[in-house]
Amino acid sequence: MTRLLTGVYLRRTIALVIFLGGWELLSRNGYIDPFYLPPPSAIWGWVQGQFATGAIFPHMQATFGAALIGLALGIIAGIMLGFTAALMPYLAELLEPVMAMLNAIPRVILAPLFIIWLGIDLSSKVALSFILVVVLTFFAVYNGIKDVDYRLVERVRTLGGGPLVLIREVYVPSVVAWVMGNLKVAVGFAFTGAVVGEFVASARGLGYLLSYAQSTYNATMTMALIFLIMVFVMILFTLAGLLERHLLRWKYA
Amino acid sequence: MLTIEQLSLAFGRNEPVLEDVDLTLEPGRFMSLIGPSGCGKSTLLRAVTGLQRPSSGRVHLNVERKHVAFLFQDDALLPWRSARDNVALGLRNQGRSKRAARAIADEWLAAVGLDGFGDRWPRQLSGGQRKRVAIAQCLALQPRLLLMDEPFASLDAIVRHYLTSDLLNWVERERLTVLMVTHDLEEAIALSDQVVLLGNGPRAHIKGRFDVPLERPRDLVQVRTDPRFTALAQQLWRALSEEVAPLASGIGRPALKVVNE
Ligand SMILES: Nc1ncnc2c1ncn2[C@@H]1O[C@H](COP(=O)(O)OP(=O)(O)O)[C@@H](O)[C@H]1O
Numbered sequence: 001m002t003r004l005l006t007g008v009y010l011r012r013t014i015a016l017v018i019f020l021g022g023w024e025l026l027s028r029n030g031y032i033d034p035f036y037l038p039p040p041s042a043i044w045g046w047v048q049g050q051f052a053t054g055a056i057f058p059h060m061q062a063t064f065g066a067a068l069i070g071l072a073l074g075i076i077a078g079i080m081l082g083f084t085a086a087l088m089p090y091l092a093e094l095l096e097p098v099m100a101m102l103n104a105i106p107r108v109i110l111a112p113l114f115i116i117w118l119g120i121d122l123s124s125k126v127a128l129s130f131i132l133v134v135v136l137t138f139f140a141v142y143n144g145i146k147d148v149d150y151r152l153v154e155r156v157r158t159l160g161g162g163p164l165v166l167i168r169e170v171y172v173p174s175v176v177a178w179v180m181g182n183l184k185v186a187v188g189f190a191f192t193g194a195v196v197g198e199f200v201a202s203a204r205g206l207g208y209l210l211s212y213a214q215s216t217y218n219a220t221m222t223m224a225l226i227f228l229i230m231v232f233v234m235i236l237f238t239l240a241g242l243l244e245r246h247l248l249r250w251k252y253a
Numbered sequence: 254m255l256t257i258e259q260l261s262l263a264f265g266r267n268e269p270v271l272e273d274v275d276l277t278l279e280p281g282r283f284m285s286l287i288g289p290s291g292c293g294k295s296t297l298l299r300a301v302t303g304l305q306r307p308s309s310g311r312v313h314l315n316v317e318r319k320h321v322a323f324l325f326q327d328d329a330l331l332p333w334r335s336a337r338d339n340v341a342l343g344l345r346n347q348g349r350s351k352r353a354a355r356a357i358a359d360e361w362l363a364a365v366g367l368d369g370f371g372d373r374w375p376r377q378l379s380g381g382q383r384k385r386v387a388i389a390q391c392l393a394l395q396p397r398l399l400l401m402d403e404p405f406a407s408l409d410a411i412v413r414h415y416l417t418s419d420l421l422n423w424v425e426r427e428r429l430t431v432l433m434v435t436h437d438l439e440e441a442i443a444l445s446d447q448v449v450l451l452g453n454g455p456r457a458h459i460k461g462r463f464d465v466p467l468e469r470p471r472d473l474v475q476v477r478t479d480p481r482f483t484a485l486a487q488q489l490w491r492a493l494s495e496e497v498a499p500l501a502s503g504i505g506r507p508a509l510k511v512v513n514e
């Protein structure tokens with residue numbers, strides 16, 4: 001705790017206070033047009049109001065729901081596809097170019113298609129989150145298994161381990177390591193998918209509020225939402241980091 | 254214990270690495286395999302363990318697979334398993350419960366001088382300690398045949414000396430049969446009953462068998478001053494030089510000549 005009050009953290013806090021204070025002052029005294037750049041107090045006020053009335057909760061629920069479902073499904077499917085492709089070269093032949101293409105394009109351009117296919121409800125957002133995460137996870141797992149330390153495979157085999165033991169002792173831990181190494185990126189992707197999906201077309205969610213704020217030229221609301229999304233993603237990053245440090249404790253010890 | 258008959262082994266369509274290798278290892282004997290680097294010593298050992306399929310010929314093991322242990326050159330342990338679980342792995346593969354395997358693993362860790370290190374991750378251990386874990390991993394299976402591929406090559410001289418003598422004590426006590434690959438000629442003589450020289454590859458085959466006329470158990474330091482030791486060392490040097498000479502152009506040759514004289 002004391003570390004937070006000294007050194008780099010102290011300097012960062014001071015810088016932030018000066019930045020926000022200056023912004024507030026300039027905005028209040030008319031040097032900046034609050035229509036374009038509302039003061040921090042106004043942004044914070046909007047956030048407070050939303051939480052006080054609870055108006056934002058259904059939107060948070062929608063976005064978190066879509067992001068987390070997309071994340072979970074994307075990771076599960078990515079692991080399964082990556083695993084099968086790594087063990088079945090014929091499947092890999094077909095799957096790899098498709099995944100490589102999906103990897104190369106900005107996958108959010110698929111949003112309109114998912115809305116046409118799945119409607120404006122939750123499922124199209126889940127689909128976008130999913131497609132962002134699944135490609136990332138697929139490559140992490142596929143390359144992870146192909147690059148598995150062959151010495152470890154031989155070691156386990158000479159110690160009498162069969163295929164099941166190999167999977168348990170070598171492949172699964174390797175895959176966990178690769179997936180966990182990519183978990184933060186995946187969380188970011190999942191949130192991006194949900195918010196962009198909502199932004200394009202929906203009736204609920206932080207992305208929907210964002211598109212509403214934009215269409216009404218409400219800079220306060222827009223900036224407040226950007227701030228909120230940042231905070232949420234940071235919280236999820238921290239949780240993902242904790243999970244990674246726990247599951248990969250052999251690496252960090 | 255182990256018989257290799259007319260073994261040939263090629264990687265893909267390349268010229269065979271090994272050709273017509275014959276080898277017999279009697280129970281209770283310690284055999285060392287030496288030869289120029291790259292001649293196929295590791296490959297031969299891997300063929301014995303079944304990691305590599307011979308192209309022709311056969312490997313006959315007069316012992317159950319589960320009684321054969323292989324100590325690799327590098328000490329790659331499972332990085333995500335504790336030292337204890339790394340040792341326990343082979344025991345669990347033999348059908349023991351997790352708890353029983355771990356209890357035995359702890360005893361073996363203590364036996365190799367790593368009492369209390371069971372909870373460490375491999376990356377928290379030094380190179381010598383990891384090698385000890387690998388040794389415990391092998392010995393915990395109570396093998397009857399121990400195969401070793403340059404087991405101590407990567408260690409510094411002192412650690413190497415102590416690990417070698419510890420392992421040798423164990424070999425003596427259990428009358429283990431050992432086949433060891435090494436590039437260290439003196440180590441080969443000091444430890445073994447018989448030194449086998451594998452010739453140059455490709456198409457390497459056995460170029461010579463040398464019985465070591467020294468009774469066991471031996472003192473690893475004392476034995477090197479024995480006249481019989483030095484005589485055999487010279488003889489082996491000469492034989493090995495003949496194999497290395499065609500490989501070494503200019504640079505290697507003068508150095509080897511000095512030793513020959
Ligand atoms: N997996 C492999 N594929 C192709 N060639 C190999 C492979 N493993 C070893 N070799 C070749 O076989 C020869 C013998 O290798 P190795 O048994 O490791 O030699 P040593 O242990 O005697 O130094 C070398 O020429 C090496 O290049």
Ligand SMILES: [Mg+2]
Nearest residue numbers: 294295296402
């Ligand atoms: Mg070798």
